[in-house]
Amino acid sequence: MTDGKTKLNSLQMAEFAARGVLRFDSVVPPELNDKFLKEMGHVPLEEISNPLEHYGKVMSSSAIPVLRPGSLLSDAYPEHSAIHDILNLPFVQGTIESLVGKKPYFDHHFLHITFPPKFYEGSQQKSQHYHQDSTIDPRQAFDVQMMYYPHEVTLDMGGTRYLPGSHLRIVSEAAIGRYQNIVGQQRMVCPAGTLLFLHMGIWHGGGLNMSDKMRYMFKIRMNPGERQMRLWDTSDLGNEHYEQRPIFWTGTDPGDKIHQTLMKHEPWFEADTSRLEMMNRVRFWRYLLGDKNFDSDYWLTRVEREYA
């Protein structure tokens, strides 16, 4: 805890480095969820004639401002608005600061509204294809997308589908649309007030709402305002973290928890590329630590042992 903000700890940061995702259930209090829904223009289903018209009304009359990209996130939302208040919750402030620094830039935001089947009678609806947002982005610096679920999301409401561990794959936006299902994919089924922080590279897509309720998800993309090095609470990084743990013939001690987290494979990794993923995670952790010598399970040290 610094300045009243709750920063991420090293294990949480390693989880983000490894999987590209951090999920926090019910961290936005109910009164703020209600305030957000009221401000953005939620109305009873009976008052909505069709999706396009409702979107138009929400876009023209809701309290969600129209903003230019590249401004400071701290200046983006009017004081006392629900979004401003959410961004200023100590936990949210600390998480954002841990990931993208004290003065991140606003990139864009969008309110995703998913309508129930009764609005599409007679036409075949489909879920959103897998995609990676924006475009090919091979930076080591990273943007974060904060996804906010202001109400409970049940399975039949088609919450965001995402693939943990996909963030380090360099692909071109909709090019991955051919992949309908991938082993280990997750869906957002969550209580009201849940926040999902995604690395910009995470493969994801919206689901089909088969319930009898509207589904809302508000997303803010933010860019780092500084070099993303040791921005989280690093006080829990012990000396043993910088030492290699035994590999292959390991005994029973699994070793440092952060190493365990960084080296945990996803079920969809191919046999050979899973090793490349481990190497890329070590590179990412080196970047976050600002330590070019860090290694885990000897993946990089081995291939760097080159002599002139």
Next chain:
Amino acid sequence: MTDSNTRQQVLVLYLATSALDTHVVGWANYDGTGQNFHMAGDNDTPPYKNGLDALVDGWRLIQASPLITHVPGNEYRTDYLKYEFFFEKMVSLADSSAETTNE
């Protein structure tokens, strides 16, 4: 078997290695009969354990991704799912009401 009453069903499997008998990590189905509609996120359980099981069930392999030399300087880059196998079945429209994969 390409008369006006037959249609193509396509199954795409993504496997753990270039070997057909390794496990499925991703998949997609497209049904040319129009009887079965598939979409992203419609199932969490792979239709087959591995590519060989799809052959045993009557799917014909029509394309497999090649093994490509790694570009110098980019050896450790990861991107698209690497081991992609396209299968097909030609089915009669009269017989197409039932799903032909074991989902």
